[in-house]
Each structure stands twice: as C-alpha cells, then as structure tokens.
Amino acid sequence: MNAAWAYPFIFVAGMLQAVGASMGGQLNKSIGNPWLATSISFMLVLFLTVALFACMPKPLPSVGDFAAMPWWAPLGGIVGAVAVFAGFLLIQKLGAGPVNGITITANILASLAIDHFGLFRMEQHEMNPWRFLGAVLMVGGVTLIAKF
Structure with a gap:
C-alpha cells in the first residue's frame, strides 16, 4: 500500500x-x-455498503475463510456502534470538541495497548518514550479542550 495517499485519506476520514x-x-x-x-444512521450505512457490494461483489470469502476467522472479528461494528451512540447522546451536551477529543484520545490509548501487546492479531509495535509522550500530550490537550 502506498502511504502517500493513505495518510491524507485517514486525515479526511477523521475530519x-x-x-x-x-x-x-x-x-x-x-x-x-x-x-x-443510531438505527437511522446505521440503516443508511447498511444501504450504502449493500449497494457498493452489489457493484463490486468480489472477492467472496470461502468456507475456509469463515472457519479461520476469529470469533470476535464480526463484533467490530457493534463495538464501534457504542462510540457512535455515545456521540449522538452526548455531543449536544458537551460539545463536539470534548466528545471527539475524548473519543480520539481513548482510541489512541487503546491503540497503543493493542500495538504494544499485539492484541487482536495485530503486528506488535512496542511502547517507547515518544509514543508515551504522545499519549500524555493527547490526554493533556483534550483535558484543556474539555475544561475550557
């Protein structure tokens, strides 16, 4: 994968x-x-993904692909729905900055643990002082955003 387009794409997706x-x-x-x-939002996502799948139906998984899949792999959407529901419920009360800041900071902290320990079959990326400093700065930054 060419990272030249991947990082800008991820940046836009974050926005x-x-x-x-x-x-x-x-x-x-x-x-x-x-x-x-939340249901309305996810129904629209479902319609879009089904339409895209109808346009591009390949590759299709084999029975072996399903058998090799970890039991927890399909639960990612449900886990993600918790963040969506929390945002829908709390963004009007707390504001976009604190809700998204806390969500992203929590995401970073969990991601650092996933990387460090190689959880969910991810490639291991050990914690180092720079990653730790980045996490501390994220927590400090979102604290300032939420407080002021």
Missing part, C-alpha cells in the same frame, strides 16, 4: 468522523431518541 458525530447529535436532538437516531 468526517467529527462532522458525522455533530450531524448525529443533531439527528438525535431532532427526533429525541438516541436509539432511533
């Missing part, structure tokens, strides 16, 4: 996450039910 959380918060405010707001 869209902040926009999406704010949009979802407004959806929740408009209809008054965070469960329904």
Whole structure:
C-alpha cells in the first residue's frame, strides 16, 4: 500500500468522523431518541455498503475463510456502534470538541495497548518514550479542550 495517499485519506476520514458525530447529535436532538437516531444512521450505512457490494461483489470469502476467522472479528461494528451512540447522546451536551477529543484520545490509548501487546492479531509495535509522550500530550490537550 502506498502511504502517500493513505495518510491524507485517514486525515479526511477523521475530519468526517467529527462532522458525522455533530450531524448525529443533531439527528438525535431532532427526533429525541438516541436509539432511533443510531438505527437511522446505521440503516443508511447498511444501504450504502449493500449497494457498493452489489457493484463490486468480489472477492467472496470461502468456507475456509469463515472457519479461520476469529470469533470476535464480526463484533467490530457493534463495538464501534457504542462510540457512535455515545456521540449522538452526548455531543449536544458537551460539545463536539470534548466528545471527539475524548473519543480520539481513548482510541489512541487503546491503540497503543493493542500495538504494544499485539492484541487482536495485530503486528506488535512496542511502547517507547515518544509514543508515551504522545499519549500524555493527547490526554493533556483534550483535558484543556474539555475544561475550557
């Protein structure tokens, strides 16, 4: 994979996450039910992904692919839905900065543990002083954003 396009793509995706959380918060405010707001949001994602799959149906997994898959692999969407629901529920109360800052900082801290220990079959990337400093700076930065 060519990293020249990967990092800008991830950057834009991160920006869209902040926009999406704010949009979802407004959806929740408009209809008054965070469960329904989350359901509407995920239904649109489901329709989009099914349409994209219909346009590009290959490659398809084999029975062996399913058999080799860890039991927990399909749960990623449900785990991600917790963050979406929390954003929908709390972004109007706390603001986009604190909600997204805490979400991203928690993501970084968990990611550093996943990398360090090689959890979920990820390639291991050991903790070092620079990664630790980055985590401390993230916590400090989001604390300032949430407080002020």
